[in-house]
Amino acid sequence: MPTFRFIDPTDVDADTLVVPTRAGAPLTGGLPADVVAMAAEHSGKAGTVEVLPRPTQRPAKVLLVGVGDAGPSGWRAAGAGLARSTARTASVTVSLPADADIRAFAEGVLLGSYRFRLAGPKAGGAPELTEVLLAGAPDEAALTAARVTAETTTLARDLTNMPSDQKTPEWFAERVTAAAAAHDGLTVSVRDPERLAAEGFGGILAVGGGSARGPRLVELAWTPEHATQHVVLVGKGITFDTGGISIKPRDAMKLMRKDMGGAAAIVAATVGAAALRLPVRVTALAPLAENLVNGSAFRPGDVIRHYGGRTSESNNSDAEGRLVLADALAYAVDQLAPDVIVDLATLTGANAVALGKRTAALYSDNDRLAKALADAATDAGEQVWRMPLTADYRDFLSSELADLSSIASEGGAGSVMAALYLAEFAGPLRDRWVHIDMSAPSWADSDSAELTKGATGWGVRTLLRWLATLA
Known part of the structure; x- marks a missing residue:
């Protein structure tokens, strides 16, 4: 990742100078006349970059980077545009206006620089952007927040992108x-299959039963002194999903390495x-399992006894994520006494049908909590839309064999029913519980602003912004 350093704006001697630009907004700060003239023709569209070569002059190259309406999303897009345009330049200097959103801009640079490779960089390759000099008023707190946000989002992306x-x-x-070992105050407990069986985590064991590589439940805890609130984050962690006996088509299976994006986000946010x-x-509770097919795989129609004793009839083994989440939620309610529970899950394709590729579905009976998370998502540059928990639909989850069915008998509304x-x-804590179905925005099909093709790390930025408001 590039590093950032503030410098005196009156003492700039750059080979490559970056100038943020807004349509119709004149440039200030004593810039060369040719730069001012070119900026007047720039669209100002967020993230667009125009290059002005200036051979034999200083700076030798000027990049005009659009910031749109100069809101946080525009500054993030500008940072990402800069990162991609200067990927072969070791150092750049940015002429910051007084109203620059330094945190958003730095997040854009760092997140836009992300690339996932199992192999290392090619020997003798081109230089990479390693240093960004910021010519403007120092704000180290903004840079720290941006760096932590980007590093933890990168952790979530790396975990999700891994084959x-x-x-x-x-x-x-x-x-x-x-990851926890790098930070004082973080503790980790890992339940293996034997301990899961002894403690009654039937949902996790059922989903992981078809794989030779057994399930786990990771419990990651940050317990600072004088904390006044306890938040439990739960994330779906299906490390690969064939659909089980209700097997998926081949094309639907190709990207199922991303089916643990919720678990990646909640552990990364806790590290943050x-x-x-x-x-x-x-x-953070991350129930982890591979949903594969063998002689011990769970079947449609099986009745599963979850942590705490509630039973559910599983009528589709490709609706497995809710089974592992059910165990973790029941455990949180019974053992952890949280003030708030938030779960994130790549849970349903219905999320994408209803809201498209960029927006997650948010469910909660708590208006204040739902608004706080939605506001945090907006501030972070992620999108949620609140959906209804329609009480009349509860009857569609009835079962003749168990306390409830894992999928609806009728009525559609797949994301709502999940x-x-x-x-x-969530039981008695339902009024302090939020569910976020983030299946669609967990993956980007192409580079776009601060998103890079592949895993997006969706949810890390939202959770960190929200947790900061609780502080």
Whole structure:
């Protein structure tokens, strides 16, 4: 990742100068006349970059980078545009206006610089952007927040992008343990299959039963002194999903390494809370399993006994994520005494049908809590839309064999029905529980602003912004 350093704006001697530009807004600061003239023709569209070569002059090259309406999203897009335009330049200097959103701009640079490679960089390759000099008023707090946000989002992206031949539940647990070791105050507990069986986590065991690589439950805890609130974050962690006996078509299976994006986001956000030393107690629960097919795979029609004793009839083994989340939610309610529970899950294709590729579905009975998370998502540059927990639909989850069915008998509304199923396991804390179905925005098909093709790390930025407000 590039590093940032503030410099005196009156002492700029740059080979490559970056000038943020807004349509119709004149440039100030004593810039050369040719730069001012070119800026007047720039569209100002967020993230667009125009290059002005100036051979034999200083600066030798000027990049005009559009910031749109100069809101946070525009500054993030500008930072990402800069990162992609200067990927072969070791150092650049940015002429910052007084109203620059430094945090958003730095997040854009860092997130736009992201690339996932299992192999290292090619020997003898071109230089990479390593240093960004900021000519403007220093704001180290903004840079710290941007760096932690980008580093933890990168952690979530790396975990999600990792191919599933390597990404076993055990491997994921080891990565979380290693990440936690870098920060004082983080503790990790990992339940293996034997302990899961002894403690009654039937949903996790059922989903992981078809794989030779057994399931896990990771519990990551940040427990600062003087914390006044306890937040439990729960994330779906299916490290690969074939659909089980209700097997998926081949094309639907190709990207199922991303089916643990919720678990990646909640553990990364917890690491971020520790890195920022937020005075909020956070416990992350990541139920991890591979949903594969063999002689011990669970079947449609099986009745599963979850943590705490509630049973559900599983009528579709491709609706597996809610089964592992149910165990984790029931455990959180019974054992952890949280003030708030938030779960994130790549749960349904219905999310994408209803809201498209960029927006997650948010469910909660708590208006204040729903608004706080939606506001945090907006501030972070992520999008949510609140959906209804329609009480009349609860009857569609009835079962003749168990306490409830894992999928609806009729009525469609797949994302809503999944949320209603999970609400049963929030129990007495349902009024302090939020479910976010983030299946669609967890993956980007192409580079766009601060998103890069592949895993987006969706949810890390939202959770960190929200946790900071609780502090």
